[in-house]
Amino acid sequence: MATIAxxxxxxxxxxxxxxxxxxxxxxxxxRLEHLTADxxxxxxxxxxxxxxxxxxxxxxAAAAIVLEALRNEQVCPGxxxxxxxxxxxxxxxAMLGAALGFPVTLCMPSNVSPERKRILRAYGxxxxxxxxxxxxxxxxxxxxxxxxxxxxFYADQYSNPSTWRAHYSGTANEILEQTGSRIxxxxxxxxxxxxxxxxxxxxxxxxxxxxxxxxxxxxPFHGLEGLKHMATAIVPAIYDPGLADxxxxxxxxxxxxxxxxxxxxxGLLVGISAAAxxxxxxxxxxxxSALGKEAVIVxxxxxxADKYLSERFWGE
Amino acid sequence: MTxxxxxxxxxxxxxxxAVAVDANTxxxxxxxxxxxxxxxxxxxxxxxGKLRSFVNLYLNDEDVRYLPQGEESAVQxxxxxxxxxxxxxGGLAVQAGAPSA
Numbered sequence: 001m002a003t004i005a006x007x008x009x010x011x012x013x014x015x016x017x018x019x020x021x022x023x024x025x026x027x028x029x030x031r032l033e034h035l036t037a038d039x040x041x042x043x044x045x046x047x048x049x050x051x052x053x054x055x056x057x058x059x060x061a062a063a064a065i066v067l068e069a070l071r072n073e074q075v076c077p078g079x080x081x082x083x084x085x086x087x088x089x090x091x092x093x094a095m096l097g098a099a100l101g102f103p104v105t106l107c108m109p110s111n112v113s114p115e116r117k118r119i120l121r122a123y124g125x126x127x128x129x130x131x132x133x134x135x136x137x138x139x140x141x142x143x144x145x146x147x148x149x150x151x152x153f154y155a156d157q158y159s160n161p162s163t164w165r166a167h168y169s170g171t172a173n174e175i176l177e178q179t180g181s182r183i184x185x186x187x188x189x190x191x192x193x194x195x196x197x198x199x200x201x202x203x204x205x206x207x208x209x210x211x212x213x214x215x216x217x218x219x220p221f222h223g224l225e226g227l228k229h230m231a232t233a234i235v236p237a238i239y240d241p242g243l244a245d246x247x248x249x250x251x252x253x254x255x256x257x258x259x260x261x262x263x264x265x266x267g268l269l270v271g272i273s274a275a276a277x278x279x280x281x282x283x284x285x286x287x288x289s290a291l292g293k294e295a296v297i298v299x300x301x302x303x304x305a306d307k308y309l310s311e312r313f314w315g316e
Numbered sequence: 317m318t319x320x321x322x323x324x325x326x327x328x329x330x331x332x333x334a335v336a337v338d339a340n341t342x343x344x345x346x347x348x349x350x351x352x353x354x355x356x357x358x359x360x361x362x363x364x365g366k367l368r369s370f371v372n373l374y375l376n377d378e379d380v381r382y383l384p385q386g387e388e389s390a391v392q393x394x395x396x397x398x399x400x401x402x403x404x405x406g407g408l409a410v411q412a413g414a415p416s417a
Contacts, residue, residue: 111400111401111402132322132400132401133320133321133322133323133398133399133400134322134323135322135323135324135401137323138323219324219358219359220324220325220327221322221324221325221359221360221371221401222370222401223368223369223370223401223402229324232324232327252368252369252370253362253368253369256369256370311402312369313369313370316369
């Protein structure tokens, strides 16, 4: 079986520039100062994950999964990486497959945005479209059906421990460093749950007093791309509901309103799940302010708005 | 006509994926659905009665919002109305032109 050599780091002084994998992570921590202008003592900060080369937070987990698979020779030029995705993980796999030389097959609901479809086509990934009425759960069922075929390595981001470990070793430590360990609250949406699980485990090790709040859609029927309503969805194997100090539910309309507000008051064009995370974070900020407390609230902004600009809510 | 029910809402239809209703227009079809399953209303409509912006209704393969008569469009017994959440744009109309590789 042909294998793919693990990416090399260049010799100092001879190889210039930054390779793809080294550009994943170490994203900026942006201050949302206009949102909290009337909340003294409150700082609201967001990890700008669209600075990853594939444009989203999913580069982190996808890179961790791919590197593990390369080490174990589970992907190679003749063996396809297979997974279910609602979009951004697929883009990350497609980008990594193109750069590292392995083929990628994705199962994805057909109602992902047209922008995503064009990006995947540009990277050359194979996409199997699943019933939009079944959302990401339909894509998961399709990937499970195909997984028995030996031509595939089923990466299974919803069960793969690399999904949360990438955030445990990467994102969480970046947050601690960027806040000087002054973070008091962490807020993140639940999709694969990898971001919340990994960051929370690390933050709690360092300081158990950091309050970690998970966020999910308020209803099984929602428009928050990539997020899951845990009470009714296929629950990811890596999800531990006991880890969150509390859970906040966000309505799709509140996320849309926050996306527009962030664009027009902070000059930030964020995606819908990022807007939902900020809406949840602002509720925490207002609670803390009402209690007369100071707080450093950090959330994850999974991607930017560029893949959602065809959504009609921008014009409503 | 037939109304296809998205997976997250089948909890209200005893897991039925499709429901048959008698109707002359899309509005009548949705009204019949809501009369039979009142729990659907808060998922599909805002408190002031507007279709929630992430909810798409497709009459066969056409987005009802973009039909000349909108929700007053006439329907036939052989038609299918689908309720599709807009995860982030796209939908059945886009699916037809989806890249396959």
